[in-house]
Amino acid sequence: MDKIRIVGGNELNGTISISGAKNAALPLMIASLLTDETLTLENVPRLRDVAQLTQILSNHGVDYSVDGKRAGDDSLKGQTLHLTAGEIVDTTAPYELVSKMRASFWVIGPLLARMHQAQVSLPGGCAIGTRPVDFFIDGLRALGADLDIDKGYIVGSCKGGLKGARVNFPKVSVGATHTVLMAATLAKGETVIENAAREPEVVDLANCLKGMGAIIEGAGTDTIHVQGVDRLHAYRHAVIPDRIETGTYAMAVAMTGGKVLLEGARADLLDSAIETLRGAGAEITQTPEGLLVARNGNGIKPVDISTEPFPGFPTDLQAQFMALMTKAQGTSRITENIFENRFMHVQELARLGAKIQLDGQVATIEGVSELHGAQVMATDLRASVSLVIAGLVAQGETTVSRVYHLDRGFERLEDKLSRCGAQIERISA
Template sequence: MLVSDSQSKAPHYLITGGTPLHGDVVLSGAKNAVTKMVITSLLTTNPCTLRNVPLLGDLDLTIKLCQELGAQVHLDDHTLSICTEQITNTTISRKVGGLNRLCVMTIGPLLHRTGEASIPMPGGDRIGPRPIDFHIQGLRQMGAHIVEEDGYYHCTAPQGLRGTTIRLPFPSVMATENLLLSASLAKGVTIIENAATEPEIVDLVKLLQKMGAIIEFKVDRRLVVEGVKSLHGASHTLLSDRNEAVSLAIAAYLTRGDIYLRRAQQDTLLTFLNTLSKMKLRFEVDDEGIRFIGDGSVPPPISLETDVHPGFMTDWQQPFTILLTQANGISVVHETIYEDRFGYTSALNEMGAHIGLFPKCLGEIPCRFREKQHMHSCVVRGPTPLHGIRLDIPDIRAGCSYILAALCAEGTSEVYGIEHIERGYEHLDGKLRSLGAQIEKIDATVEVLGS
């Protein structure tokens, strides 16, 4: 049989836009919390149980990573049980560890339990460089000896990790989480200055406290960790995914729909909700969730800047930019967290959007990319009707923005690279279908030319 590679079809979504979305959706647990919590379980020999676990690709990868180190894992619906009585391996393979940056989180637990760890240099989404320098520098300050060789970081701690004062050059979320894990069992007191304080970090601290850790939030982004001799098992229910909440909320406005998000948590979405209010977009909060009402009115333009928590989250920037293509006037978005997160906008322009990118800081927040010629500001002119095209997803958040654009576009879009979506969202296509979206998943097919 002869097979034409050009006619092979990768899995993709067919999305026909223009249908208002209506109904209720239950939000999944937070993607940005579950992976770190699974790795946190490595700090103890006792079982840990996580509830409201989102079923997604990143979780599968993290489970494989922990199993490679000796963990026993059981997943029943949305409840995960994990126990690592013994660390059976201290080297993480490139096959598992090279796909994202999560393996750097295992260094602290492995050093505490075995005194050594080897991890491959990590990969991740294509949204600009995401180095682990802050992690390595902090661990070295705590007494880790780290050598880079043959694409691996080889780590030892002959005297164990010890408490110290670490000032992060930037409030990195994962670096803060990594140092929290490492400091929990370190000798003495660790002070993390300029720490990130995102809701997912607060949730991680809740789990660590249940396990016996002593962690305090101080003023001016300081976290103080008193090291303890050992941690025990614990049970914890994850907070809801605020990125999924924002994506589905924007879908309501783009399609002139009405969506109720059960388990949406107001306290994790305050800045997003304030931005909606500034644009005169309707929402209603109650004890069970939040309702987002797209009444068909054209919102005014806005200027916004991404920032560390409690600022406007960088992961909200991409879906919100889709919304701005439908606002009446000139909107400005200044990205201060990642230097290369507007690459997805070229595809939006092909759909009919008017988006221009600029290296200047079009905002007021002090920006580490000033005068560095990174295209980290964009200007959006709306409203512009969008039309369906073929879209190739480069990363998780850009991928979700493509889906949102396709939902409000005229005609049908083919969306490829859906593995990024399935890595970061739990059954997003199914949830959208339940709201009335015309979205079909096409599995890989191959056309046979002859035999």
């Protein structure tokens, strides 16, 4: 099993190309099930989750191809993926595939919309909370689907197709918003999604669906209106840059010092996190090429944050920001409001010398002058990269194991960081 080895102490200087957003690419790929024509996606990241979802879609009968490399191509930039669901040959998404990645559960919406039936295993994914599928089920039932749970599967049908309805989520859910939004594009009549997620990835999906012929208004607000159409068609769409990867590398630069251009990054996708980083002492400037990040000479200042749905501070950056705060000149507090079990990285950061106290969903971090290298273990996707950030400044050598978590969401992280001066390498067991 691969490990990441880091020797801390180097500043980061140079350019890092920001990949396409994993959290946008996955629902976009699933949207290919809604049409029998080809959906072409540009700037798709090379990630384990993308490969896993490609396998799941192939199981349903989706043909796919990837544009080959050309002279002068940068291997750290996105790929172009062509997906054609000319004929859906299987409406079952089996446990052995869905259990490996939670987002694959979202195929239930397009399958019901287009095929009027689906049998999808209950999802798996990172162990960061219960994340029930009640909102998905209730939303699809509102559209007329008959859904039951049988031996770990959601079994659904909708004779005659889905019908537009008013769907009001009791709590904001990105996954449920994606799923109901896709399903509603082929439902008869109008669907109104209330308390919808406002994340940029939802907007990106809506923009792609509109390019495919869907009629959607209000994406990016808490109320989305969808007028169902008879069919969707081929389209070519570029995946937005990954705001979580952007924030992660910005925090790494704030941690180590130096100056890095995050090529292709967009400030408008993570305003809250950028303002938080500026409060901690980072200098962040939008340029035509991307975001230029540097740390001023005054060290890292403590900042209190609470995770919230967009446009608030993202839960997917909480672990990385905690790593940054371990070196702040003072005490900071982090309140996790999205997932109830997303502090598993605390004990691993403590192995590096961090001083962190937990009280329920609140972590209090007392900044230390030095971290020290140690052997640590990744517990989930975002926790794994928080350990990398800490290792970049820890004295001596840090070894991060179970980096398969890292490969689910960060494209060739060690290559991108080493290009900017980090002493980091992957060790194959």
